[in-house]
Amino acid sequence: MRLVPDHSGRIRRSALVEFTFDDAPVKGHAGESLAVALIRAGHLHLRDAPEDGAPRGAFCCMGLCQECVIGIDGLAVESCREIVAPGLVVTSFRGRA
Amino acid sequence: MMLQTDIAVIGAGPAGANAALAAARQGFSVMLLDEQPLPGGQVWRAKSTAILDAPATPEGDAGDRLRQSVKRSSVTYAGDARVWQIEPVEGAWQLHMLKGGRTAPLRARALVIATGAREFVQPVPGWTTPGVLGLAGATALFKQELALPGKRIIVSGTGPLVFYVAAEIRRLGGEVAAVVTPNSQGDWLRVLPAMLPRPDLLMRGARWIADLMASGVPIHWRHAVTRVEGGSRVRGVGFRKLAPDWSPIGTSQGLEGDSLCLGNGLIPAVEAAQLAGVALAYHPELGGWVPRHDEDGATDVPGVFICGDSAGIRGAAAAEIHGRLAGLCAAQHLGADTRKERKQLRPIHARAARFGTTMTALSIPRAGLAQLTTEETVICRCESLTRSAIAAEIAGGARSSNAVKSGLRAGMGACGGKFCQTTVARMIAAADGRAEADVPPPTPRPPLRPVPVSVLAGDFEYSDLPIPKPAPL
Numbered sequence: 001m002r003l004v005p006d007h008s009g010r011i012r013r014s015a016l017v018e019f020t021f022d023d024a025p026v027k028g029h030a031g032e033s034l035a036v037a038l039i040r041a042g043h044l045h046l047r048d049a050p051e052d053g054a055p056r057g058a059f060c061c062m063g064l065c066q067e068c069v070i071g072i073d074g075l076a077v078e079s080c081r082e083i084v085a086p087g088l089v090v091t092s093f094r095g096r097a
Numbered sequence: 098m099m100l101q102t103d104i105a106v107i108g109a110g111p112a113g114a115n116a117a118l119a120a121a122r123q124g125f126s127v128m129l130l131d132e133q134p135l136p137g138g139q140v141w142r143a144k145s146t147a148i149l150d151a152p153a154t155p156e157g158d159a160g161d162r163l164r165q166s167v168k169r170s171s172v173t174y175a176g177d178a179r180v181w182q183i184e185p186v187e188g189a190w191q192l193h194m195l196k197g198g199r200t201a202p203l204r205a206r207a208l209v210i211a212t213g214a215r216e217f218v219q220p221v222p223g224w225t226t227p228g229v230l231g232l233a234g235a236t237a238l239f240k241q242e243l244a245l246p247g248k249r250i251i252v253s254g255t256g257p258l259v260f261y262v263a264a265e266i267r268r269l270g271g272e273v274a275a276v277v278t279p280n281s282q283g284d285w286l287r288v289l290p291a292m293l294p295r296p297d298l299l300m301r302g303a304r305w306i307a308d309l310m311a312s313g314v315p316i317h318w319r320h321a322v323t324r325v326e327g328g329s330r331v332r333g334v335g336f337r338k339l340a341p342d343w344s345p346i347g348t349s350q351g352l353e354g355d356s357l358c359l360g361n362g363l364i365p366a367v368e369a370a371q372l373a374g375v376a377l378a379y380h381p382e383l384g385g386w387v388p389r390h391d392e393d394g395a396t397d398v399p400g401v402f403i404c405g406d407s408a409g410i411r412g413a414a415a416a417e418i419h420g421r422l423a424g425l426c427a428a429q430h431l432g433a434d435t436r437k438e439r440k441q442l443r444p445i446h447a448r449a450a451r452f453g454t455t456m457t458a459l460s461i462p463r464a465g466l467a468q469l470t471t472e473e474t475v476i477c478r479c480e481s482l483t484r485s486a487i488a489a490e491i492a493g494g495a496r497s498s499n500a501v502k503s504g505l506r507a508g509m510g511a512c513g514g515k516f517c518q519t520t521v522a523r524m525i526a527a528a529d530g531r532a533e534a535d536v537p538p539p540t541p542r543p544p545l546r547p548v549p550v551s552v553l554a555g556d557f558e559y560s561d562l563p564i565p566k567p568a569p570l
Contacts, residue, residue, distance in 0.1 A: 003308035008270025011243050012150040032147035036244040044227035044330050051481035055329040057227030058246075059478070059516075061234035062139060063132060063179075064215055066511035066547065067225075067478065075549060080237070081132075084147070 019088035021070075028084035035061065035068050035079040038090075046070055046079060047093035055094075069093060102128040102173070104427050105192055105205035107180050107369055110138020111413045112405020112420035113211030114163050116394075117172045119424030120209070123433040127172045127424075128203065130194060132546070134176045136160075136167050138213055139233060140413045142240040151243055155301075159413075181544035183208070183372045190373070190400065195548055207400045207427040210370050211420060214363035214384065214406040215515055219462055220470045223325030223334075224359065225478055232258045232360025236265065245271040247356030251334055253277040253322040254360040256460025257302055262358050263314070264305040274354040275315040277322050277336050279343050279361075279466060280459055291455040294448065295414075322359060323349060323469055331356050344465025362460030363410045364519060371541040373401045379534035383409030384457060385519065386538055392446075393439055394423030395430075402427050410460075412453030418446040467523055477517040479510020487521055491528045498522050498539040508539055511547060 013029045020026065021043055028037025035058045038046065044057040046068055058068035061080050068079040071091040079090075106117045109131035117129040129136065135143040141160030144151065151157075167174055175196065182193040190208040193200055216231040218224065230238075230246050232254045238244050239262075249272045252263045263273045292299045309316055317336060323345055324335040333354055338347035363384055367377060370388035375396045377386045387409045390396050394404040404423035405416035422442050425435035470476065472485040487507055495501045498508065501521050508514025508521065522536040 001311045002267070003304050003311060004264045004267045006270050007152045007268050010150075010152050011148065011269075014147045014149060029147040032145050032242050032244070033238075036238060036242045039246060040244065046227070049225070049478070049481045052475075054225060054475075054481065055227050056225060056478075057330075058230065059225075059234060060216065060231050061237040062215075063546070064512060064515050065478065069511075083145075 017084065017086035019084060019086065019090060021090045022092050022094075026090075030084055030086065032084050033080055034070070034082040034084055034088075034090065037084045038079060043092075045092075045094060048095060100128075100201065100203045102126045102203065102205050103431055104128070104207045104209060104424075105130065105190065105203060106209040106211060106424075107192070108138065108211035108213055108405070108407070109133070109136035109167070109174065109176075110140060110211060110213050110405060110416065111159075111163065112213070112407070112416035112423070113138070113209065114167055115417050115420030116209045116211060116402070116404055116424030116427070118166055118170055119421040120428045121170050121172045123425070123428035123435065125428055125431060125433075128205070129167065129172050129174045130178045130180055130192070130203075131174075131176055132179045136164050136174060136176075139237065142237055144243070145241050148243055156240060179546040180369065181546050181548050183369060183543075183545075185374075193543075195546065200548065207430050208373060208402070209394075209423050209427050210373065210375075210388070210401065210403045210407060211405045211416075211423070212366040212369045212407040214410055215366050216360045217362050217364050217462070217519055218359055218516065219361050219466050220474045220476050220484075220520060221323055221325065221359075222471055222474050223327070225475050226325045226327050226331050227329060228327065228331030228356040229325055230356065230358050232262050232358045233363065234360075235262050235358040239265045239269060243269055245269055246358065247331070247354065248272060249274050249354045249356075251275055251277065251322065251352055251354040251357045253334070253336070253357060255279050255362050255462060257456050258360060258460065260302060260305040260309075263309055267308065267312070273309065273314045275317060275352055276309060277317045277320045277334075277352075279319060279321050279339055279462070281319040284459060288455050288459060291451065295452050298452070321345065321466065321469060322357065325357060326351075340465055342465035343463040344468045361462045361466065362457070363406060365407050365409055367407060367538070368513070368541040368545050370396070370401070370403055370407065371538075372543065372545065374398045375401060375403065377537060379537075380409060381461065381533070382454060382458065383411070384461070385533075392422070392443060393426045394419060395426050400427075400430055402430075410453070410457045411450040412456060415446055415449035415453045418442055418449055422446060467520075467527070470520065476520050477505075477507040477510065479512050479517075480506045482507050482517075484524070487524060488528070491525055496525060496529065498525065498536060501525065502539045513545070514539060
């Protein structure tokens with residue numbers, strides 16, 4: 001018996017658009033946060049910690065921890081504060097330490 | 098030309114937005130700044146434009162009401178604006194904000210700080226694994242994107258937030274592997290009398306817990322997740338029973354899941370107040386270090402006011418009233434007479450704060466929880482510094498947060514120490530047998546948020562900035 005209803009079938013989202021993450025095609029809803037689109041596509045490992053090379057991904061989800069930083073147009077930006085747009089070219093900071 | 102306003106408000110959650118509205122109603126020009134696109138703060142975070150339609154929630158409705166109020170007011174809202182420096186200039190306050198890839202100054206005669214809170218997470222082995230999110234962090238995904246961090250999610254932490262997170266996961270169609278919480282059922286029974294003034298919240302919480310029990314989701318009371326398994330992504334966790342002081346006892350049990358939401362209460366975000374020169378006081382019952390302020394939010398620094406969770410964790414309901422008090426206080430500073438209205442608001446705030454601080458008390462970690470951080474556990478995520486490395490620095494003579502920071506770079510990384518300094522300060526206090534009140538956080542340095550070097554080197558155009566609407570006569 002459920003006392004908290006399942007609302008997942010009642011959520012309407014914007015159209016899916018395609019962008020790339022380290023050259024792999026990824027689909028996300030236009031306007032949603034890049035971190036969420038990457039998580040949904042199974043890309044949790046976004047960067048390696050610079051000191052020990054350990055895998056890292058989105059953690060605080062509010063622009064503080066810098067763990068979800070990815071590269072767009074040569075700039076390091078927080079994927080939790082970036083927005084999915086068609087044709088976006090996103091690079092990870094994996095294996096670059 | 099310099100952007101000018103009577104009152105600048107940093108943070109547009111329930112506290113800051115209400116401060117802005119209250120001050121604007123007194124006839125002052127008010128600029129409300131937030132790093133999110135829309136007002137709401139973390140608690141009433143707005144949905145992204147990717148959500149075209151979704152069932153209503155109490156948080157969404159409260160946020161929509163606030164956003165409407167701001168829109169209809171004379172308050173100028175600047176979203177996606179990150180304040181990174183605060184300095185006194187010629188008897189006013191000058192803020193530097195990053196907006197649209199450029200940085201620009203804003204000068205205000207009075208400043209209201211409503212920067213909210215951040216999450217405390219007691220580090221456990223593997224907490225840096227991709228797929229581990231903060232408990233409050235997970236709610237940002239729920240509210241903004243109605244999205245989940247995984248399919249089978251383990252929810253672990255203190256206070257009411259674990260049950261809200263578990264309920265939201267189920268509402269959004271996910272599976273809760275288990276709820277693991279250091280609080281006991283007895284802890285909750287003891288606070289029931291304090292919750293009675295808010296029967297709506299009491300019933301909502303009871304429904305969340307009843308739903309988990311009716312659906313067969315295990316709730317491990319007085320337990321904590323002690324390690325995360327998986328390496329490059331979460332595969333599961335180990336968890337253990339806790340003693341009454343929350344130190345781990347008993348054998349480790351296992352749980353499988355593809356993500357973990359982990360959090361141990363909130364900490365006031367005080368860096369902006371520190372930069373403005375406001376002294377801190379230690380109030381563990383309010384979440385730790387709190388900018389010194391009176392009940393209306395006036396600080397020791399003339400023209401600087403503080404409200405909401407950044408003045409001590411008292412929750413959203415109290416923050417709304419505290420924001421109005423601080424906004425009226427700022428108006429008083431600029432010449433309005435707001436004494437009568439503030440007198441009426443104070444008892445309302447006190448009542449809301451009593452409920453909020455009861456929830457805070459459930460969320461604050463007890464001393465034994467620090468034992469979850471083993472010698473090999475990374476404490477400083479930015480610099481990958483383990484507990485043993487930091488302990489060695491402390492044993493070598495570093496006796497303050499500043500000393501550990503300069504000696505080891507713990508707290509000097511990209512996050513600015515936001516996720517390690519509390520743990521480091523407690524280690525310093527414990528090493529010397531000192532009180533936590535004797536180990537203040539490090540001296541804050543600008544930038545408060547990362548600023549790209551290209552932005553600092555480049556210039557900006559004033560035409561890119563919103564011009565404050567004139568105050569109503």
